[in-house]
Amino acid sequence: MRKFLSFVRNKGLGPEDKNGKQVNLAHHVRVRRTRVRQTRAAVQEEKLIELTAEGHEQLMNELENLKSQRSHLALEIQRAAADKDVRENAPLEAAREEAGRVESRIREIESTLGNAVVIDQNDPTRSQIVKLGTVVEVQDISSEREFKYTVVSASEANPLEFKISDASPLGKVLLGRAAGHEVVADTPRGNVTYKIISIS
Known part of the structure; x- marks a missing residue:
């Protein structure tokens, strides 16, 4: 989520303060910390995922569609943040949540595709x-x-x-x-x- 909000700020799409400077919305995001640690061996042994060619194509299309939503969501956040105090703004929270959901799904698909093996159904x-x-x-x-x-x-x-x-x-x-x-x-x-x- 912070990565997305930094993207918004860098593109100049975020709200501005009274001095005309971009407000860094990432500071308003609370990140839940986890104590779970993965060993290097565990990461390397991540299970390969077998996909059919059709399933692989569907995930690629979904990923492309989700990435295309980023600019629209950035504008939604910009509009919502311009309305009033960012600390008490329901539309802003809704836009952030949707952006977070999209970014989470993008990471999930990229992880799946990164570990995917497309099976040969003609074998x-x-x-x-x-x-x-x-x-x-x-x-x-x-x-x-x-x-x-x-x-x-x-x-x-x-x-x-x-x-x-x-x-x-x-x-x-x-x-x-x-x-x-x-x-x-x-x-x-x-x-x-x-x-x-x-x-x-």
């Missing part, structure tokens, strides 16, 4: 077992209903598009399995047995 060996990016058709043994899912990383998961995370109860037990196998998923409604009908 012929991928069609033999369930892996990230695999489209898998399963049957609920008890109800005999069939479902088709794409197994993706947590950052790409979207139940409305039938994209399930590899960390979800079903996604975890499907990984590494082949067509014909039965798996038991520990779901909120209890253990559910599925049979893998096909994978592609």
